Amino acid sequence: xKLVKTIIKPERFEFVKKxxxxxGFKGMTITxxxxxGEQKGITLEYRGGLMTVDLLPKIQLEIVVRDNELDTLIGxxxxxxxxxxxxDGKIFIIPVEKSIRIRTGExxx
Ligand SMILES: Nc1ncnc2c1ncn2[C@@H]1O[C@H](COP(=O)(O)OP(=O)(O)OP(=O)(O)O)[C@@H](O)[C@H]1O
Ligand SMILES: [Mg+2]
Numbered sequence: 001x002k003l004v005k006t007i008i009k010p011e012r013f014e015f016v017k018k019x020x021x022x023x024g025f026k027g028m029t030i031t032x033x034x035x036x037g038e039q040k041g042i043t044l045e046y047r048g049g050l051m052t053v054d055l056l057p058k059i060q061l062e063i064v065v066r067d068n069e070l071d072t073l074i075g076x077x078x079x080x081x082x083x084x085x086x087x088d089g090k091i092f093i094i095p096v097e098k099s100i101r102i103r104t105g106e107x108x109x
Contacts, residue, residue, distance in 0.1 A: 001096040001108065002070050006061045007035055008081045008089040013059045019080035020063075023072060029062040039086055058089065064096055066108075 008016055013030075020028065034055035041054035065073050074091060082088050099108045 001064055001066055001099065003094040003096045004061075004063045004065060004070070004073055004077070005092040005094065006063070006077050006081070006089060007033065007058045007091075008061065008077075009083070009087060010057055010059050012081050012083070012088075016061070016077065016080040019076050020073075023076045025063060025065070025069075025073060025076070027063065031060045031062070033058050033060045037087065037090065056087065064099060 010032075017028075035058050036055055041052060041056055043050055043052045045051075061077075063073060070093070074093075077091060097109070100106070
C-alpha cells in the first residue's frame with residue numbers, strides 16, 4: 001500500500017473530492033495546512049505597501065491505496081487539481097506497511 005499525500009489549492013478541493021468519489025476512492029483524511037513551494041509564497045499590495053505572505057493556505061489530502069490503485073489515483077488527482085498556474089500543489093508517495101481497521105481487527109498489507 002501507499003500513502004498519497006497531496007497538497008492542493010483550497011478552491012479545488014470540492015472538485016477533487018467529487019472526482020475521487022466518481023473513481024471509487026472512499027477513505028481520506030483532510031487537513032487545512034499552510035505551505036510554500038518554489039516561489040516561497042507571494043507578494044501582495046496591501047494598504048499602500050507590499051506585504052509578503054510566505055505561507056499560503058492549502059488543503060492536504062492523505063489517501064492510502066493498494067499499489068494497483070496508485071496510478072488511477074495519481075491520474076485523478078492530476079486531472080482534477082490542476083489549473084496550470086503556479087501553486088497547483090504537489091503529490092508525495094510514501095510506502096505503508098500495514099493498516100488495521102479498529103472495529104474488526106481486519107488488517108491489510
Ligand atoms: N518540497 C516540499 N516539501 C513539502 N511540501 C511542499 C514542498 N513543495 C511544495 N510543498 C507543499 O505544496 C504546496 C504547493 O506547492 P506549489 O504548488 O507552490 O509547488 P511548487 O513546487 O512551487 O510548484 P509551482 O511552481 O507550480 O508553484 C506548498 O504550499 C507546500 O505546502
Ligand atoms: Mg509554487
